[in-house]
Amino acid sequence: MPFKHVLLTALQALESHKSRSALTILGIVIGVAAIIMVMSLGKGAEAMILGEVSGLGPETVILRPGNSLTDFTQTLYSQTITKKDIEALKRKQNVPNLVEIAPLVITYESVEYQGDLYRPSIMGAPAEFIANLFDIGLSEGHLYTDDDIDQEARVAIIGSEIKNDLFGSSRAVGKQVKIKDKKFKVIGVFEDKGNVGGFNIDTLVLIPQTSVQTYITGTDYFAEVMIRADSPENAEKLAYDVEVTLRDVHDLSFHEENDFNITTQEETIEMIQTIVTIFTSFLITVVAISLVVGGVGIMNIMLVSVSERTKEIGLRKALGATRQDILNQFLSEAIILTSLGGVIGIIIGASFSFLAALILSQTVAEGWEYIFPVGGSLLGVGVSAGVGLLFGIYPANQAAKKSPIEALRYE
Amino acid sequence: MNLFEVSNLEKTFTGGGVETKVLRGIDFSIEEGEFVSIMGPSGSGKSTLLNILGFLLDHSSGEYKFNGRRYEDHTEDEIAQVRNREMGFVFQTFNLLPRLSVFENVQLPLMYSGRPESEWKDRVDEVVEMVGLTHRSDFDTYKLSGGEKQRVAIARALVNGPNVIFADEPTGNLDTKSGQVVMQTLQELHDKFGHTILLITHETFTAEHADRMIYIVDGKVESDKKNLNRRDAKLDFRK
Ligand SMILES: Nc1ncnc2c1ncn2[C@@H]1O[C@H](COP(=O)(O)OP(=O)(O)OP(=O)(O)O)[C@@H](O)[C@H]1O
Ligand SMILES: [Mg+2]
Numbered sequence: 001m002p003f004k005h006v007l008l009t010a011l012q013a014l015e016s017h018k019s020r021s022a023l024t025i026l027g028i029v030i031g032v033a034a035i036i037m038v039m040s041l042g043k044g045a046e047a048m049i050l051g052e053v054s055g056l057g058p059e060t061v062i063l064r065p066g067n068s069l070t071d072f073t074q075t076l077y078s079q080t081i082t083k084k085d086i087e088a089l090k091r092k093q094n095v096p097n098l099v100e101i102a103p104l105v106i107t108y109e110s111v112e113y114q115g116d117l118y119r120p121s122i123m124g125a126p127a128e129f130i131a132n133l134f135d136i137g138l139s140e141g142h143l144y145t146d147d148d149i150d151q152e153a154r155v156a157i158i159g160s161e162i163k164n165d166l167f168g169s170s171r172a173v174g175k176q177v178k179i180k181d182k183k184f185k186v187i188g189v190f191e192d193k194g195n196v197g198g199f200n201i202d203t204l205v206l207i208p209q210t211s212v213q214t215y216i217t218g219t220d221y222f223a224e225v226m227i228r229a230d231s232p233e234n235a236e237k238l239a240y241d242v243e244v245t246l247r248d249v250h251d252l253s254f255h256e257e258n259d260f261n262i263t264t265q266e267e268t269i270e271m272i273q274t275i276v277t278i279f280t281s282f283l284i285t286v287v288a289i290s291l292v293v294g295g296v297g298i299m300n301i302m303l304v305s306v307s308e309r310t311k312e313i314g315l316r317k318a319l320g321a322t323r324q325d326i327l328n329q330f331l332s333e334a335i336i337l338t339s340l341g342g343v344i345g346i347i348i349g350a351s352f353s354f355l356a357a358l359i360l361s362q363t364v365a366e367g368w369e370y371i372f373p374v375g376g377s378l379l380g381v382g383v384s385a386g387v388g389l390l391f392g393i394y395p396a397n398q399a400a401k402k403s404p405i406e407a408l409r410y411e
Numbered sequence: 412m413n414l415f416e417v418s419n420l421e422k423t424f425t426g427g428g429v430e431t432k433v434l435r436g437i438d439f440s441i442e443e444g445e446f447v448s449i450m451g452p453s454g455s456g457k458s459t460l461l462n463i464l465g466f467l468l469d470h471s472s473g474e475y476k477f478n479g480r481r482y483e484d485h486t487e488d489e490i491a492q493v494r495n496r497e498m499g500f501v502f503q504t505f506n507l508l509p510r511l512s513v514f515e516n517v518q519l520p521l522m523y524s525g526r527p528e529s530e531w532k533d534r535v536d537e538v539v540e541m542v543g544l545t546h547r548s549d550f551d552t553y554k555l556s557g558g559e560k561q562r563v564a565i566a567r568a569l570v571n572g573p574n575v576i577f578a579d580e581p582t583g584n585l586d587t588k589s590g591q592v593v594m595q596t597l598q599e600l601h602d603k604f605g606h607t608i609l610l611i612t613h614e615t616f617t618a619e620h621a622d623r624m625i626y627i628v629d630g631k632v633e634s635d636k637k638n639l640n641r642r643d644a645k646l647d648f649r650k
Contacts, residue, residue, distance in 0.1 A: 317491070319519050320496070
């Protein structure tokens with residue numbers, strides 16, 4: 001039988017049972033819609049996280065104490081990166097591609113103003129670097145300079161929430177606050193910004209790192225050092241130079257492990273992509289199971305349909321249809337049905353994820369973008385057609401096996 | 412040449428642990444171009460015999476040759492092809508697909524024939540005209556009267572230009588007048604176009620439209636004789 005007529009016959013049969021056909025494919029529709037949503041939202045999340053991370057720029061390398069990238073507590077309590085290391089790294093002959101180095105100190109300490117207390121996170125870091133990195137401006141005052149850092153100036157820039165809490169509506173710039181009984185002069189206030197890259201800017205106090213070490217922590221350790229290479233291509237080389245320099249400064253012999261770790265942005269991006277992929281794959285596996293359930297539903301309905309249409313099958317065979325003709329007819333019905341389910345599922349899934357993206361971007365995740373998963377859609381149609389083929393074979397074969405006269409006698 | 416050759420043909424149905432012996436040794440041969448009626452009481456095995464002759468059912472023992480070739484020497488696809496190309500069936504209960512139009516029903520055998528699609532339409536129109544239903548061609552068949560339905564079934568049986576037409580009580584569900592139209596058509600197909608026709612009926616009146624009458628009782632041929640006073644459906648009709 002010509003292929004065109006196989007399809008037409010199948011369509012005719014499906015059309016004569018419209019509501020049954022619709023109910024049959026519901027499982028597939030929902031399954032594929034779920035795949036599309038998971039993929040779309042997964043890609044959206046990935047794009048957003050990457051957008052935030054790569055705010056650092058691909059030429060930036062992060063150096064942290066402790067040899068494990070994943071053991072965060074070890075990183076926190078390791079005290080292996082000191083002023084001496086920074087000085088060594090700053091030397092041109094050690095790390096020739098270094099253009100900027102920003103050592104960070106992070107600690108928690110109370111800030112006092114006229115008896116009122118606030119417990120913010122205190123970050124010691126170059127002001128300009130941080131302002132650029134997180135893309136934050138000031139609502140009043142100005143940033144401190146590299147000279148302030150060299151001179152261990154007792155100046156502070158505070159987040160908007162701290163300002164409101166301690167100063168209310170009056171000006172904060174020019175006032176003195178006390179941290180660990182040392183007086184610091186407020187020289188700037190950050191604009192409202194909320195969470196950026198894991199820091200709540202509104203509850204942050206930014207102070208020159210040298211001043212934090214001298215007056216607050218009393219140590220010369222750093223929690224994190226950001227180092228910028230002269231170009232993204234040189235980031236790997238820079239990381240290597242940093243490693244060699246630090247191993248030398250720390251006097252590590254060749255069999256000792258690093259007591260620090262270095263992450264390039266490329267590695268971070270890869271890590272995030274891996275996490276998102278694992279997560280998405282897991283969800284898709286769950287959804288795939290629902291497609292199998294949908295497939296079993298289709299098989300069930302098709303078996304009913306085959307037994308209902310015993311007479312038609314017998315007649316077609318009596319008129320000269322071969323086993324193959326009958327098999328093709330029922331398989332086409334199954335595949336058309338599930339593929340249609342797939343297409344409807346894609347449309348529904350895409351619409352829902354578009355809506356979700358819209359809501360997300362206007363509420364919790366500014367900058368969330370809608371991504372239509374092209375690959376996922378092709379996969380969705382392919383998988384649903386496959387489900388039709390797989391779960392249609394058994395009923396179609398049952399139909400093809402029928403003997404014509406048994407079928408014609410059937411009442 | 413003998414189109415059908417049957418010797419010592421037996422058919423036993425087994426089902427639910429019960430064996431039903433339906434055909435108990437049938438012998439006859441039928442030449443190309445004959446018009447034969449098969450008669451007998453209900454349950455005597457007429458339909459079973461016709462279904463075996465029509466490649467719709469296999470026999471239990473004995474031999475059946477169609478066109479000189481043993482039934483069991485055909486592959487499944489060849490069996491389908493013989494049914495499609497060389498045989499046409501007309502059933503008592505019409506067996507049309509009710510949601511398809513007259514045209515589509517008649518077209519069905521062509522779809523399985525392997526003939527080029529370009530020939531289909533002309534062929535369908537031709538046989539639909541032959542049974543006088545051109546004006547009903549686009550009707551869904553469930554809307555037709557019984558007589559019209561049976562004429563659609565005849566057109567469908569003819570569409571591939573088969574040699575043989577099997578008709579199992581084609582007038583059984585029709586009133587006398589519609590039955591006469593069907594019988595007239597069958598006679599015409601035999602007389603004008605030389606089709607071989609095997610007709611089952613339990614009415615002597617209807618059987619007498621054939622040239623040869625085989626009488627079956629209890630799964631055996633009881634008599635097999637020429638009909639010397641063949642009825643002419645056209646004349647019956649005028650009465
Ligand atoms: N598939 C089957 N399984 C068991 N018995 C069957 C089967 N098909 C037919 N029979 C039996 O075979 C016998 C002959 O049936 P058949 O249909 O050939 O009779 P018939 O001569 O055509 O009768 P009628 O004039 O009523 O149509 C009946 O007793 C019937 O019950
Ligand atoms: Mg019968």
